[in-house]
Amino acid sequence: MADIKHPQSPALVHEDSDHSNDHKKDVEKGPNAAHTVVESQDHVAIHDGIHDGLIIANDDDLATLRRVPDAVPWRSYCPLPGNNTGAGGKDGQSGALAANGLTTFNSFWVYVIPLFGAYIADTRWGRFKTVCIAICIAIVGHILLIMSAIPPVIVKPNGSLACFVIALIVMGLGTGGFKSNISPLIAEQYQRSKPFVEKRPNGEHVVVDPTLTAGRIYMYFYLLTNIGALIGQITMTYAEKFVGFWLAFLLPTVVFFLSPLVLYIGRNRYVRSPPAGSVLGKSMRIFKYCARGRLSWNPITTFRRLGSDDFFERAKPSNVLREKGQLPSWMTYDDLWVDEVRRGFSACAVFAWLPIYWLTYNQLNNNLVSQAAVMNTHGLPNDVLSNLGSCFLLVIFIPLLDMVVYPALRRRGYNLSALKRIAWGFFTGSAAMIWAAVVQHYIYKTSPCGNRASSCQNADGDNVSSPLNVWIQSGSYILIAMSEIFASITALEYAFTKAPKNMRSLVMSVNLFTSALSSALGEAFVSLSADPLLVWNYASMAVLSFIAGCLFWWQFRHLDAEEDELNKLTAGHVSEKDDAARD
Structure with missing residues (x-):
């Protein structure tokens, strides 16, 4: 490759002003920040306080050079709060119908509320303030959870249960405030948005890609979350077994109290995005404006029209002015923001397939645990692989993929993009279910009771299990862990990188909401979750996940x-002026 010259040669310099030319580069640091763009023959240098001194990659660089992630800023590690859920709902589950119902409710609740937390953050409070208030609410929930399990209360089942339910509701409200906001807050600590060219010590020129950097940030966010989960599941299990539930609930509460301290210490160091007002309303009005005349009684026709490449073009102010001569009073944004909204809606459409993936993943926490119970566990709890295996495997696989596998693929010219990774998440999830179906088949084959293995007893009334070793389940957990890295972590990355900058929490909450939808969808498969239909259950999940991956x-x-064109979009501008007016 020819040497890359720093773009300080004869160039044209554009200074930020109120009357800019059409060809001016619009790159900013924060709201309305001044900037300078220097154009050379081959490259562009942007002086905005973020990309200063960097050689911005051009199309040739993006097409020919190997891509690498940038260094993750230290402040990205600091906003992460501790585990908010503890082990209460899960480790305290007795197997009774009421406990199962509460667990199902909690799973649904904590993934619905983030929609409201995201709306408040994007429109009213901003992410940092929302996270701080949400942590305070969650702490109250933790305290109530401990109170429900202290010896004087737990001996009174009705009062203890009522306090426990209230604790779940309050903790869910806190979760809704930070679950959809904490990961965007972490990722936006890295501010570079333009890929740039860098020369490595070995003389190789590479493209430092901000999208890959966001992916790395979310991988280590997930890694640290699972380290906390791994430690929590070990310590709280023994605390509950040898002391009581109150200690199991107290341990995560003590750790969680560190979160306000961390946020307070770093409050002046964090990059904060201010709330953008009612941009959600504007984005929905854009969609409504573009959908006029495109709806049909034929759903296929409607789908094609709404998905056409020019769907959002009619809402761009430049096109409206050309057609009508004036803009509606609510249309207070520029063309670039419409492109961002289009990209955000596309991301939400991508997430529409994720409930099927989560349907497969959820087998980890229920049916695979039951499968282990009818195998030879050699004295281990039947949920040992579920509780420890998946977290432990993620702790191993995430650094392995980030530092070995992904770089090796990029060196060979294969870019495993976000959508490719999500598709592979479906396929590896399908493979995990095939493994589980084969194991279940051999359980039925080796159990003394055949396909009634879960209720098999001898003449003395003792449970009789299959002689198969429980560790043959490991293949399912390895494949599920890989699928989680491909699908779940990448979905977080995709939500952040594709959402409009002033709607990141909202798009993230849509991604999280898919877990709630999968919980509801899972009710349709409850009838398959018992003998003698478990092979069909796993086979159905495998087929669904594979077909969904292909269609996706x-x-x-x-x-x-x-992908590259979407990532290169410049941030648009939108104001709240006369938002309630009608055209």
């Missing part, structure tokens, strides 16, 4: 081809 890739392969 077929539907969004065009977005994958546009």
Whole structure:
């Protein structure tokens, strides 16, 4: 490759002003920040306080040079709060119908409330303030959870249960405030948005890609979360077994009290995005404006029209002015923001397939635990692989993929893009279910009671299990862990990188909401979750996940081809002026 010259040669310099030319580069640091753009023959240098001194990659660089992530800023590690859920709902589950119902409710609740937390953060309080208030609410929930389990209360089942339910509701409200905001807050501590060229010590020129950096940030966010989960599941299990539930609930509460301290210490160091007002209303009005005349009684026709490439073009102010001569009073944004909204809606469409993936993943916490119970565990709890295996495997696989596998693929010219990784998440999830179906088949084959293995007893009334070793389940957990890295972590990355900057929490909450939808969808498969239909259960999940992965890739392969163009979009501008007016 030819040497890359720093773009300080004869150039044209554009200074930020109120009357800018059409060809001016619009890059900013924070709201309305001044900037300078220097153009050379081959490259562009942007002086905005973030990209100063960097050689911005051009199209040739993006097409030919190997891509690498940038260094993760230290302040990205600091906003992460401790584990908010503890082990209460899960480790305290007795197997009774009421406990199962509460667990199901909690799973649904904590993934619905983030929609409201995201709305408040994006429109009213901002992410940092919302996270701080949410932590205070969650702490109250933790205290109530401890109170429900202290010896004087737990001996009174009705009062203890009432306090426990209230604690779940309050903790869910706190979760809603930070679950959809903490990961965008972490990722936006890294401010570079333009890929730039860097020369490595070995003389190789590489493109430092901000999208890969966001992916790395979310991988280590997930890694630290699972380290906390791994430690918590070990310590709280023994605390509950040898002392009581009150200590099991107290341990995560003590750790959680560190969160306000961390946020207070770093309050002046964090990059904070101010709330953007009612941009959600504007984005929905854009969609409504573009959908006029495109709806049909034929759902296929409607789907094609709404998914056409020019769907959002009619809402761009430049096109409206050309057609009508004036803008509606609510249309207080520029063309670039419409492109961002289009990208955000595309991301939400990508997430529409995730409930099927989570349906497969949820087998980890229920049916696979039951499968282990009818195998030879050699004295281990039947949930040992579920509780420890998945977290432990993620702690191993995440650094392995980030530092070995992904770089090796990029060196060979294969860019495993976000949508490709999500598709592979479906396929590896399908493979995990095939493994589970085969194991279940051999359980039925080796159990003394055949396909009634879960209720098998001898003449003395003792439970009789299959002689198969429980560790043959490991293949399912390895594949599920890989699928979680491909699908779940990448979905977090995709939500952050594709959402409009002033709607990141909202798009993230849509991604989280898919878990709630999968919980509801899972009710349709409850009848398959018992003998003698468990082989069919796992086989059904495998087929669903594989078909969903194929359809997912077929539907969004065009977005994958546009990945670089979507990532290069410049942030648009929008104001709240006269938002309530009608055109």
